[in-house]
Amino acid sequence: MRKLQFACLASALSLAATSAYAQDASEAPTDGDIVVTANRTSSLLSKTPIAMTAVGGDDLIASGITNPTQLEESVPNLSIVRGNGLQITIRGVTSTDGTEKGDPSAAFMVNGVYLARPQAQEVSFFDIERVEVLRGPQGTLYGRNSTAGVVNILTVQPKFEFGARADVSYGNFNALNGTAVINVPAGETIAFRVAANIDQRDSYLIDGAPNDGVTLNKFKDNKSVRLSALFKPTPDLSLLLVGDYSKVKGNPTNGVPTTQFYSNITSGGRQNFSAPTYLGADPDVARTLSRTQAQQAFRNNEEKGVMGELNYTLGNVTLTYLGSYRESERKEFSNAANGAFSADFAGKYWQTSQEVRLAYGGDGPLQAQIGGYYFKEKSGIAFFLNNLLGANTRFGFPQDPTIAENKSVFGQATYEIVPDLKITGGVRYSHDLKSRVGNTVVDYYDSIGTSYSIGNFIRRQINQNNDAKRTFSRVTWRAGVDYDTSLGLIFASVSTGYKAGGFNDGCEIGKGANCALPAEALYYDPETLTAYEAGFKFRFSPAFRLNGTIFHYDYAGLQLSQLSDICGGPCQVTTNAAKAKVDGVELDAQIQPSDRLTVRLALNWLDARYDEYAPAYNDTSVTPNVRRSVNFAGRALNRSPKWSWVAGANYVLPVGEGRIVFDAQTAARSRYEVTDLANFAYFYQPAATKTDVSVTYRAPEDRFYFAAFAENLENNLVVTGASTGLFGAVTFADPRTYGVRAGVKF
Incomplete structure (x- = not known):
């Protein structure tokens, strides 16, 4: 019911691998506490020494939070905006490359399964158990592309009792969101759960050209269904299977x-x-x-996938297997340059991930886990802009295939050296492969009106081949200490994150026809981050909780993406900025002076700035042109307000x-x-x-x-x-x- 779960806001570190069967995890949550899985095993939020926020499913419903972009007011130093898919920024760390070759800086997951494409991440929040947002690099337990942090959506699992619910909301802009859920046990060992959702609304834009025969509505017209099955023949063995399907339709015009x-x-x-x-x-x-508008825009996409999680416990050891397979199909007609040019996009993607973890727990001082992870993504896309480079031309990027592959092994352990004082250490080795085959082309036709009316093909001009392949390897680690005092938890940590490098459009000189780029212009390096963090989660009384975090980041090799015309037309180019620094303080309090009144307060200070960054440009104001640079040192990183605060009350x-x-x-x-x-x-x-x-x-x-x-x-x-x-x-x-x-x- 509360807009924010301030009891969940706290920060710091530790790779605490608290087992799902450890003493803390078995305690029942009380007074607003919540069980989380930030360490890939269960623990109470108040005992989890990580900078994170957890929002329960009932709180999402009560607050009207139906998609990830609405989480901003619930999570410190978080920004989630719509671009080419979702762009997630946590504490100033972000990625703007939403193309098939780009990677986000924050890992977006559903039930622990990583979703690679930002376009697949604006899922509707329906039948959700909770949302966990981890701030800071999570390179040890979550691995690839978690430099900024992790957003993990956990759906409600089937229960061994009959139940059903329905929720619906309607608002201005013809916004309709409805969910229906039914939970059915089929005996004492198996249960099923079906949830369906409809999510619609009109555009926030006002149509100022009503006579052009083009409508801006509906912006969103999504329908989704999820089927879950839980098989639990014994208390020590469980198998969860989840299948989902979404039809994502609407009008993508939003600027x-x-x-x-x-x-x-x-x-x-x-x-x-x-x-x-x-x-x-x-x-x-x-x-x-x-x-x-040049043409009627529309979106007609499909998202579908299956995942399974197997848990088997033998004594103090738990074996977990988490596997998934997903497919996405995108078909979009849009308008570029605020409607001046028509464009169309078609793409097919699939991804698979397999993870095995072995966790050791119990009542002793040691909690530990080791694991291995495999991920592969493959896509084929074609994006074209009509008449941009002249009448009856299609400037575009047919790319097939683009491949990303990751193999990782990891381990971490927490040891209680004296009562209530624990130390944690963890390490992960990641190996990434990225490759692509494709072209930048200009296709000529005898006539082109819009994407709906394309005439006969005449010829193709290949501006450049977009062929590249790179591998990257990195070790990330984390170390921390936490102490459970009479007031609550105190913790501190040092952790590292890594996001693989990649390549831009083009191919390297000497490696084929139409290859004109030197290696330093084609490839960009990984970005890395080292975070130093300390914090506390105090409960002075049942009526007063106070949480705080202080952190410093050393951020190197920032991957910055922007549009460029070096391809003979617009294309995405990513380069590495030299260095950045991020400092911050996060404070939140929950005060409950009576059983009826709850007051929520939060204050955040963030100083995220470039430390060394001097991009070059051609000064065309002189003849001959001179190569100059702009010094960004001291400038703020994008979407990083220095101050933010929240004040709320619930009566x-x-x-x-x-x-x-x-x-x-x-x-x-x-x-x-x-x-x-x-x-x-x-x-x-x-x-x-x-x-x-x-x-x-x-x-x-x-x-x-x-x-x-x-x-x-x-x-x-x-x-x-x-x-x-x-x-x-x-x-x-x-x-x-x-x-x-x-x-x-x-």
Whole structure:
């Protein structure tokens, strides 16, 4: 019911491999505590020495959180925005390469299974047990691409009792989200659970060109179903099987011209960092897309997969196997340059992952686990822009196949050297292979209107071959100490993270036809991060909890991506920045002066900045052109506000045997940068607040509820992305929304 689980906000470190059968894990959660699996085994959140937030499924429903982008107010120093898929930023660490060759910096997982493609990550939150967000590098237990942290969605497992529930919400923008769940036991050893969800809404954009024959709605029209089966013949043996299918449809148009948010935009290489003027226009004006659209845009994607988790316990040893296979199919017609050019994308992806872990636990001082992991992803895609390079041309990127493969082994152990004082150490070895075969091409036709009306093919011009292959290996590790005092947990750690390098479009000189790039321009190196962290999770009394974390990052080889025209047209180019530093403090408190009133407070300070970074550019203002550089040292990393805070209150009013719950919360962020590195344009989002309120009636024993809600009362359009040039656009977070929701369970 609470918007934030502040009892879950705390930080620090430790690879504590607390076994699911250790003493702490067997304790029943009390007073808002929760069981989490941050260490890949079960432990109480209050006893888990890791910087993390856990939000329970009931809290997600009560707060109206139906997708990952809405987690920002619940997790310190987190930003999740829509770009080419989800872009996750944790404590200033992020990735902007959403192409088939790119990797995120935060690992996004469902039931512990890594989802590689950002486009597959905006899953609807339905029938969720909890969401766990781990802040800081998780390179030992989670491995690949967890430099920023981990977001893990855990669905509800089947239960050995009959049950059902339904939840529905409806709001402005014709937003409809409905979930139906039924749980059926089939004897004493097997149970089944089926959950289905519909998630729809209109676009947040206002159609300012209603006569162009193109509609912007619906932005989202998703339908999903999940079938789970749990087989538990003995207390020591269990097998969980989950299959899911989603049809993801809608209109992907989500940006407006940059000039609707900013004026006096200066771009191009220069030594100063002059910012544009933020217009602060009326929200209805700012989100109006008046440009005529080249074609009707649509999204028609499929996501499906199966996973299985086997757990077998023999004495103090537990064997876990986690395997999965997933397929994605994408078909999207869109518009580029705010509607000037039509575009189309088709892609097929599959991925598989296999993990085996062996955990040792019990009542003794030692908790340990070892494991091995294998992951492989393969895709074939084709992206084309129509008439960009002249009439009746299709400029595009047919790439098939693109392959990523990871093999890892890992181990960690926690030892209680004296009562309540534990030390932890862990290490992981990762080997990554990445390869791609493809082209950058210009196809000529006798006529091209839009993606719907393409004439007869004439010829193909290959601008360059996009053939590359690289391998990377790295050892990551973690060490920590924690002490369980009478007030609560104190902890400290040093941990490392690693994200594999990769390659840009093109191929290396001398390795084939149309290969014109030197190795230093084609390839980019891994990024690495070393985090130093300390924190506490204190409970001064049942009415007062206080958690805190302080951290410092040494961040090297940042992989920065932007659009470039070096391919003869727009393409994604990734380079390594030299170094960055990140410092921060996270504090949160929960105060409960009475059984009816709960107050939530959080304050975060973040200083995420470039330490050494001097990208080069051609100065065309002189003849001949001169190669110069811009010094970014000291500049803030993108989407990294220096200050953020949350204040909220929850009041319960008994009504008969039921109750009315009043909830209000304001979240605020200071100004932060959204730099367009490709054009050296320095956009920013001014300081802003977001206030959410709700009133809920809950029947006795929570048999049913109904509520009214309003979010972003200020109607602030918070900038989530900004760029200039031909393809320049601004994207923004949700405007003011309001509606009703209701649910019933039995």
